[in-house]
Amino acid sequence: MRPSFGARPTKDGxxxxxxxxxxxxxxxxxxxxxxxQRRQDGWYVAEIANLPVGSNYKFxxxxxxxxxxxxxxxxxxxxxxxxxxxxHDAFAWRxxxxxxxxxxxxxxxxxxxxxxxxxxxxxxxxxxxxxLVATGxxxxxxxxxxxxxxxxxxxxxxxxxxxxxSAYGHPDExxxxxxxAHLRGLMVFLDVVYNHFGPEGNYLGRYAPxxxxxxxxxxxxxxxxxxxxxxxxxxxxxxSWLSDYRFDGLRLDAANHIMAIPGEQSMLQDLxxxxxxxxxxxxxxxxxxxxxxxxxxxxxxxxxxxPNGKYRGQWNDDYHHVWHVMLxxxxxxxxxxxxxxxLDLARALASxxxxxxxxxxxxxxxxxxxxxxxxxxxxxVNFLQNHDQIGNRPLGDRLESLASPEQIEAALAVTLLAxxxxxxxxxxxxGSIAPFPFxxxxxxxxxxxxxxxxxxxxxxxxxxxGDEVPDPLxxxxxxSAVLDWTDHTxxxxxxxxxxxxxLALRHKEIAPRLKGAxxxxxxxxxxxxxxxxxxxxxxxxxxxxxxxxxxxxACSDGGVGTLIWGGATGDRLAPWSVVWRLGG
Numbered sequence: 323m324r325p326s327f328g329a330r331p332t333k334d335g336x337x338x339x340x341x342x343x344x345x346x347x348x349x350x351x352x353x354x355x356x357x358x359q360r361r362q363d364g365w366y367v368a369e370i371a372n373l374p375v376g377s378n379y380k381f382x383x384x385x386x387x388x389x390x391x392x393x394x395x396x397x398x399x400x401x402x403x404x405x406x407x408x409x410h411d412a413f414a415w416r417x418x419x420x421x422x423x424x425x426x427x428x429x430x431x432x433x434x435x436x437x438x439x440x441x442x443x444x445x446x447x448x449x450x451x452x453x454l455v456a457t458g459x460x461x462x463x464x465x466x467x468x469x470x471x472x473x474x475x476x477x478x479x480x481x482x483x484x485x486x487x488s489a490y491g492h493p494d495e496x497x498x499x500x501x502x503a504h505l506r507g508l509m510v511f512l513d514v515v516y517n518h519f520g521p522e523g524n525y526l527g528r529y530a531p532x533x534x535x536x537x538x539x540x541x542x543x544x545x546x547x548x549x550x551x552x553x554x555x556x557x558x559x560x561x562s563w564l565s566d567y568r569f570d571g572l573r574l575d576a577a578n579h580i581m582a583i584p585g586e587q588s589m590l591q592d593l594x595x596x597x598x599x600x601x602x603x604x605x606x607x608x609x610x611x612x613x614x615x616x617x618x619x620x621x622x623x624x625x626x627x628x629p630n631g632k633y634r635g636q637w638n639d640d641y642h643h644v645w646h647v648m649l650x651x652x653x654x655x656x657x658x659x660x661x662x663x664x665l666d667l668a669r670a671l672a673s674x675x676x677x678x679x680x681x682x683x684x685x686x687x688x689x690x691x692x693x694x695x696x697x698x699x700x701x702x703v704n705f706l707q708n709h710d711q712i713g714n715r716p717l718g719d720r721l722e723s724l725a726s727p728e729q730i731e732a733a734l735a736v737t738l739l740a741x742x743x744x745x746x747x748x749x750x751x752x753g754s755i756a757p758f759p760f761x762x763x764x765x766x767x768x769x770x771x772x773x774x775x776x777x778x779x780x781x782x783x784x785x786x787x788g789d790e791v792p793d794p795l796x797x798x799x800x801x802s803a804v805l806d807w808t809d810h811t812x813x814x815x816x817x818x819x820x821x822x823x824x825l826a827l828r829h830k831e832i833a834p835r836l837k838g839a840x841x842x843x844x845x846x847x848x849x850x851x852x853x854x855x856x857x858x859x860x861x862x863x864x865x866x867x868x869x870x871x872x873x874x875x876a877c878s879d880g881g882v883g884t885l886i887w888g889g890a891t892g893d894r895l896a897p898w899s900v901v902w903r904l905g906g
Contacts, residue, residue: 364551772794840856851876
């Protein structure tokens with residue numbers, strides 16, 4: 323599929339294409355000005371012979387404003403600077419026979435390139451890949467890389483979707499990271515944002531206002547995917563990450579804020595179909611995952627191989643929320659929807675989502691979700707922490723500072739062995755206490771607006787903690803989030819050993835049985851005794867018994883099946899203990 327947008331090297335030079343339907347004239351700025359030819363439907367094109375790869379360029383719109391390429395492959399001087407011509411075909415891949423791994427083998431770790439290492443670069447991450455492999459991780463998920471304004475940020479304010487941010491290195495260094503991961507058997511996923519553009523450095527409204535609708539998301543104007551060129555811009559971007567960089571999968575941020583067209587095939591379906599065609603053509607495993615607050619089970623099918631309109635999985639916020647309420651007692655904001663966390667956890671273990679059409683107070687006192695119990699358990703990506711749930715706290719504090727080690731280890735023993743796909747957040751495997759507060763690098767009025775907005779949103783926290791609440795614009799806020807890979811405590815070493823043991827057991831006993839697995843049932847008693855079972859793909863039954871309380875409780879699970887984790891229960895079960903059996 324030939325890309326419609328951006329600059330692509332040809333055998334004779336470089337071809338440039340810009341969709342600018344509102345522009346009267348567009349010039350390509352290289353060493354001199356080159357008038358671009360206007361074609362039908364608002365396209366401007368130019369063919370420049372003998373132009374070397376690495377050349378910098380901009381577009382001049384109506385002799386009024388110079389802008390970067392919205393499909394720029396690289397911005398060496400950030401979003402306001404010139405774009406650079408990149409030849410994606412020139413990279414020499416070493417893992418040339420890599421075809422990915424089946425979804426059932428996935429164990430994710432979410433990472434932020436800028437804080438994963440002290441250097442904050444793609445290259446520095448390579449040195450930590452062997453640690454991830456030894457831990458039992460099989461897939462790295464990178465937070466968004468699309469170029470955003472400034473040198474610091476979470477990545478969700480990207481404005482140039484095709485350009486990996488230069489703060490972390492050159493595109494070839496990103497490819498080297500992915501290549502090195504593949505050589506070690508690690509998949510690499512990327513978080514992408516197709517529901518809005520960031521607030522600074524986006525010029526599309528000037529020359530292509532058809533990109534946007536009058537509707538708004540919580541972060542800016544909604545994108546109008548009814549327009550064919552706009553839809554193609556997103557789908558081709560996804561294909562670029564999957565083909566030019568060989569990412570193994572994508573996680574689409576806040577899909578419930580992606581504009582859908584009633585009665586027509588959505589952009590989400592188009593993207594899935596296009597990714598599936600790429601998977602077939604290249605004989606690769608490609609995995610697509612949603613974040614979707616609407617809990618639309620009808621968009622999901624973990625067993626669809628390759629993708630053909632559906633999505634492999636979804637981040638299961640419900641699962642996180644019930645554990646968080648259970649372990650911390652916090653009930654503010656969306657946690658208020660989970661007043662009975664033990665019962666809600668049983669529902670999540672028995673059928674995926676907690677909200678499957680029930681009324682949600684937080685989501686506008688309206689029904690939320692669809693029935694999910696018929697989906698494969700591996701459809702659901704379960705986690706105890708992620709960037710959102712840590713970083714949207716005023717102090718960015720992790721679960722380690724909110725719950726006891728015994729509680730967290732019980733939650734890990736359930737999460738890492740259940741037949742859903744587990745995900746950790748960077749450093750969680752050793753119980754890191756490094757915070758992950760919100761940080762960005764805006765200037766002027768926008769920086770002031772961010773500070774004001776945070777103070778309004780977290781007024782109670784500023785009143786309680788005062789100057790302890792980190793300033794998102796202060797470089798020290800990012801530095802506080804950088805993982806410390808040295809001087810781990812004995813307790814952290816023990817946590818890492820526990821996670822490695824659990825994941826080794828998962829790879830031996832759980833993952834090989836996931837294909838064809840089905841939900842069973844789950845129940846919880848007033849005492850805190852949780853029981854659950856699942857029908858595995860090989861005909862075995864996976865059984866869980868756990869004490870989710872601070873007291874010994876009576877327990878008689880009958881000892882059905884072979885004990886694979888935890889001690890024999892006997893007549894009593896110790897506080898926060900977890901037992902797994904496999905067999906009859």
